[in-house]
Amino acid sequence: MTISAGRISAVAVASVLFFQTAYAEDSERLLELRANPPISAEAIQQEQSLSARYAELQGALKQKDLSKEDKKALKDELKTVKSELKSVQKANKKASKDYDKEVKKLEKNLRKDYGMGPYPAETRVYVESRPEPLQPYYRSLFIEGERNAVLNFNRLGLAAMELGYLDHAEWAFDRSIDKIEAIYADNEQAKAAKSKFQAESVKEYKGEPYERAMAYYYRGLLYLARDDYENARAMFRAGEYQDTVSEAEDFQADFALLNYLDGWALQCQGRSGDESYAKAAEFREGLSAPAPDHNMLFVTELGAAPVKYGDGQYKEILKFRPDEQFAGTTAQPVVVNAESGVVSATPAAYVVEDIYFQASTRGGRPVDGILEGKAQFKETTAAVGSAMSTVGTVTALSGLYGGNSDAALVGAGIALIGGLFGAASEAAKPEADTRQWDNLPHFVSVATDKSMGGGYIYGAELSGVGAQMPEMQSAALVAGGDACTVVWTRSRSATAVGESSPGARLDWRQMRKQPEAVQRMDVAFRTWLNAETPGEPMGAE
Amino acid sequence: MTLIRASKNRVSQIACATSITLLLAACGTDNSPGVSTINQDPGRQGAVAGVGIESNDIQSMTDRMMRDMLSNPMLANAANPPQVIVDSEFFMNDSTQRINKDLITNRLRVNLNRASQGRMVFVGRNYSNMVQHERNLKRDGVVDTGTRGMTAAQAGGDYRLGGTIASADSRDARTGMVQRYTQITFEMVDLERGVIVWSGMYELSKAAADDVVYR
Numbered sequence: 001m002t003i004s005a006g007r008i009s010a011v012a013v014a015s016v017l018f019f020q021t022a023y024a025e026d027s028e029r030l031l032e033l034r035a036n037p038p039i040s041a042e043a044i045q046q047e048q049s050l051s052a053r054y055a056e057l058q059g060a061l062k063q064k065d066l067s068k069e070d071k072k073a074l075k076d077e078l079k080t081v082k083s084e085l086k087s088v089q090k091a092n093k094k095a096s097k098d099y100d101k102e103v104k105k106l107e108k109n110l111r112k113d114y115g116m117g118p119y120p121a122e123t124r125v126y127v128e129s130r131p132e133p134l135q136p137y138y139r140s141l142f143i144e145g146e147r148n149a150v151l152n153f154n155r156l157g158l159a160a161m162e163l164g165y166l167d168h169a170e171w172a173f174d175r176s177i178d179k180i181e182a183i184y185a186d187n188e189q190a191k192a193a194k195s196k197f198q199a200e201s202v203k204e205y206k207g208e209p210y211e212r213a214m215a216y217y218y219r220g221l222l223y224l225a226r227d228d229y230e231n232a233r234a235m236f237r238a239g240e241y242q243d244t245v246s247e248a249e250d251f252q253a254d255f256a257l258l259n260y261l262d263g264w265a266l267q268c269q270g271r272s273g274d275e276s277y278a279k280a281a282e283f284r285e286g287l288s289a290p291a292p293d294h295n296m297l298f299v300t301e302l303g304a305a306p307v308k309y310g311d312g313q314y315k316e317i318l319k320f321r322p323d324e325q326f327a328g329t330t331a332q333p334v335v336v337n338a339e340s341g342v343v344s345a346t347p348a349a350y351v352v353e354d355i356y357f358q359a360s361t362r363g364g365r366p367v368d369g370i371l372e373g374k375a376q377f378k379e380t381t382a383a384v385g386s387a388m389s390t391v392g393t394v395t396a397l398s399g400l401y402g403g404n405s406d407a408a409l410v411g412a413g414i415a416l417i418g419g420l421f422g423a424a425s426e427a428a429k430p431e432a433d434t435r436q437w438d439n440l441p442h443f444v445s446v447a448t449d450k451s452m453g454g455g456y457i458y459g460a461e462l463s464g465v466g467a468q469m470p471e472m473q474s475a476a477l478v479a480g481g482d483a484c485t486v487v488w489t490r491s492r493s494a495t496a497v498g499e500s501s502p503g504a505r506l507d508w509r510q511m512r513k514q515p516e517a518v519q520r521m522d523v524a525f526r527t528w529l530n531a532e533t534p535g536e537p538m539g540a541e
Numbered sequence: 542m543t544l545i546r547a548s549k550n551r552v553s554q555i556a557c558a559t560s561i562t563l564l565l566a567a568c569g570t571d572n573s574p575g576v577s578t579i580n581q582d583p584g585r586q587g588a589v590a591g592v593g594i595e596s597n598d599i600q601s602m603t604d605r606m607m608r609d610m611l612s613n614p615m616l617a618n619a620a621n622p623p624q625v626i627v628d629s630e631f632f633m634n635d636s637t638q639r640i641n642k643d644l645i646t647n648r649l650r651v652n653l654n655r656a657s658q659g660r661m662v663f664v665g666r667n668y669s670n671m672v673q674h675e676r677n678l679k680r681d682g683v684v685d686t687g688t689r690g691m692t693a694a695q696a697g698g699d700y701r702l703g704g705t706i707a708s709a710d711s712r713d714a715r716t717g718m719v720q721r722y723t724q725i726t727f728e729m730v731d732l733e734r735g736v737i738v739w740s741g742m743y744e745l746s747k748a749a750a751d752d753v754v755y756r
Contacts, residue, residue, distance in 0.1 A: 177639075181593070183749040190752035203754050219639070230634040230642075238637040241710050370753070 027119035030106040038099030039092045047092055050085040057081060115512025116519035118142055118526055126530060133163050136499040142529060145522035148504050150179045151205045154215055154437050155501065158494040161218060162476040166225065171534035173219040180212050189518065194370050196377055200433040210358040211437045213239040213255055220261060224486045225479035233265035256280040257353035257444050263289065264297055268484035287350050290448035295483065298347060300331035300460045301490045303442030306359040308434040314378055316371040318432035320360045322442060326492045331445045332461040333487065335452065344456065349447040356442055374430035382425035388418025435504045439494040451485055460489040593638035594723055602743035603648040606727050607656060613739045616729060617660045623699040624662045627653065631701065636708035636723060646702065664696045700729045700738060717750040
């Protein structure tokens, strides 16, 4: 009897699906068990009452002046209570044992596929408690753990900001910045990232300098929206400082957008932003400071984030290319009378920042030297292994055919060592870390104007090449107070990305192979996430 | 036979030596684990670091300012206890660190109030709307006058806290060391004449370096 390949495949697929469903159901069952104790409160109460009554009866029987009838009645009752108590204790013990047994079995099953988690039911419970449009980002945050926390906080923050969940956005960017500013000295995962046999991407993501700077930029915009100009300014200045990371960069501290926004925050405070505007203008010819009476800032983001990729024989060199799909290059902010629909103002805009330029002019990274070393190791051990395998095989074969057993043994030994070198080469991982914040823009333009009061709607007319860019886009955020208002528009939605940044998420096999210490850290991270609750959504429908 | 055995041994030795040599040659990379945060005396020049104000800094600075204010005769030993306003309204963050300034001013006000034991009287200016609301209710007859009677107006301030949090950041891109000097200035200003009757300053400087994979 022959079994067709198709039938075998069908069985294999069905088995995978079955077991996946089984594991998901296992996690729901485990959650249910953990939420419900093995012994009900009533059963515990019953056991306690019977136990107390038993003790009472025993005490009563010890009395000296009991009549014969009383003694008999007590003894009868004692016998009944004893029997009932034994029965209840036995049942409770069995329930507890069965519970532990089932929990152990479920945990064992789930560990096979998910390691220390998160299990599907845990993820479902966490995600369900978040606003629906943000659930994909929260899911990524929960599943991917500490390793991608900053990346996921950034993506979540930006999506939340666009969708109007400002409290969620503020929380996410605050957590991201906490981690960006944390000093990772003597960090185990950083150490692992430098080792020959672990990829750079095992480290916890903090982002390249341009990504870190953009986290501060968005947090600063959120502070502007809340009229907190002091903290907004702190963010813009701290973000600009991130641009000073690279020694090799030709264009350090040239993040003109952040210098400009620093000046704007000062202007909103009633102070002079001239120095900051001048600093921005040093890097951007033609950029002029806002008029002193301007109190509306139009920030328009165009295009899509720079794309990271690994170059070189072993993808050990981190490089960037612009994303040509969403190629918006200019934005014209518009102020439209809400009642008449007439365009009332079109403030002059200036493209003040090119995020791809910031990414690609960073210069070399110190870790590039380590990756180069890993690549050399990989190449060298491959070459040595290949040569030794060849020599050893030839020697062994000629020994065998020539009847020279010593030569055959020596040849086999050399071939074996060659094989070890080859294995070491295979195991070496020099690939650069290409995890990327994929819902960033390519360009940022700014414009300012004087507020015309209420009754207006805001947006931007967009132009450039690329089929996926709308001609007109409404502002995603219009907020501020008495001093200043910020109008923030994007040509490409921050939600036009997948649940996870491309290539960032490990598969379950990789996740359960992570060191136990790392998995435990992720368990603690998820516990912390469950306890943290961003505020109520503001301005979101 | 002996010659062949010797040759075999020699080949094995050469193979091992070669392996070790090649392995060592392929291994040589200098790893830099970074430097844990170190607190520095701001009066001394040191490495560059970028860590900001932490909770222990807030405690230290407010304790020090409090002791200093209590030893100022105009503030804490006047014949009539002065009415002071201590809040974050005019306490400006000019640094590169986002911070809730109330953490600093609240701790200062609370501890000062407790320690001064009546030598200073604190005006809750941030509660003025709440107070005015109650005053209106009393005057409208909606509520009674309480047990302390009514006054012509809310308390005015004699002195008010002002100040600045400022920082200077530097980074050595070659070694990855980052440094932040933070200076927090506190001043009590006479609200009639505008003179500064007391000044205090708290400085900190911290240095650290991230692991090389983050530089």
